[in-house]
Amino acid sequence: MFIDIHSHLILFPTCPRPSDGKQPYPTPEKMLEYYDGIGVDKSIMLPVVSPDSNYRCQSNDEIFEIHRRYPDRFIPFCNMDPRNMRNTPDAKMEYVMKYYRDKGCRGVGEVTANMPMDDPRVHNLFRAAEVAGLPVTIHIGTQIGGMYGLVDDPGMPKLEAVLQKFPNLKIFGHSQPFWAEISQNPTRADRDGYPKGKVNEGRVAELMRKYPNLYGDLSAGSGCNALKRDEEYAIKFLNEFQDRLMFGIDDYSTPDNPPGLMIYLKNLLAEKKITPELFDKITHGNAIRILNL
Numbered sequence: 001m002f003i004d005i006h007s008h009l010i011l012f013p014t015c016p017r018p019s020d021g022k023q024p025y026p027t028p029e030k031m032l033e034y035y036d037g038i039g040v041d042k043s044i045m046l047p048v049v050s051p052d053s054n055y056r057c058q059s060n061d062e063i064f065e066i067h068r069r070y071p072d073r074f075i076p077f078c079n080m081d082p083r084n085m086r087n088t089p090d091a092k093m094e095y096v097m098k099y100y101r102d103k104g105c106r107g108v109g110e111v112t113a114n115m116p117m118d119d120p121r122v123h124n125l126f127r128a129a130e131v132a133g134l135p136v137t138i139h140i141g142t143q144i145g146g147m148y149g150l151v152d153d154p155g156m157p158k159l160e161a162v163l164q165k166f167p168n169l170k171i172f173g174h175s176q177p178f179w180a181e182i183s184q185n186p187t188r189a190d191r192d193g194y195p196k197g198k199v200n201e202g203r204v205a206e207l208m209r210k211y212p213n214l215y216g217d218l219s220a221g222s223g224c225n226a227l228k229r230d231e232e233y234a235i236k237f238l239n240e241f242q243d244r245l246m247f248g249i250d251d252y253s254t255p256d257n258p259p260g261l262m263i264y265l266k267n268l269l270a271e272k273k274i275t276p277e278l279f280d281k282i283t284h285g286n287a288i289r290i291l292n293l
Helices: 028-037 061-069 093-103 120-132 157-165 176-180 189-193 203-210 220-226 229-241 260-270 276-290
Strands: 003-007 042-045 074-076 108-113 136-138 171-173 215-216
Touching: 003 028, 003 276, 028 203, 061 074, 061 093, 093 108, 093 120, 108 120, 108 215, 120 157, 157 171, 157 203, 176 189, 176 220, 220 229, 229 260, 229 276, 260 276
Parallel strands: 003 042, 042 074, 108 136, 136 171, 171 215
Antiparallel strands: none
């Protein structure tokens, strides 16, 4: 069984991306065709609400309509931009989050606003999610302007401050800058891309050991690359944090072949480099347990 912890969907085809002329995200029907071909049973839908990450913002209600049509396959997260509700750090975001939680959403995100992670408005969003009892999927960025994501410095000190300040909030770490920190002292090029070579254990493991509220979203090229770049370390990492890592797809959502992470985990299992118990936790068990599916 596979549960995709990180998917983006749109209810209807829309204006193609100006960069390549392709649809920004698949429709649920296209995604189901893809999932059925590779063997994914369910997925977590993350609404895109910030203009920083896409020209096409969507509503939480669009995600709930997809869930209504396909309740056994697509599980909703809700989302908010930290600037919502009059752009103030005093916004009562927990009111909205509780409303969607009570309708069945299991988390918040993906938070992609291109703002400093220590901005009081961002902390207000984290506070509201903690009050509502919902985990948050974050996308870390490296700069203001020209990209999306909550901006943190090398070593992720702002993320550490969030983990300290909101100890009851589950944070799902994601993105190139986050997973580049699996190794020590990543360069700017590493944080913007997909670094290669042996892993010299870095901040991701350090923070996960120190803060039990940090989890790993292994989706996209960033999560897959973090494991594939050094198999020896990957096996150690997967074993140590097997209860807090989750399989995902994200930007592998429309190719013809199964995502690299799926193939990689299956190969590790076939070669008996990981146990069936560990494989089951990462591919679906942790998502079921953490999100109360």
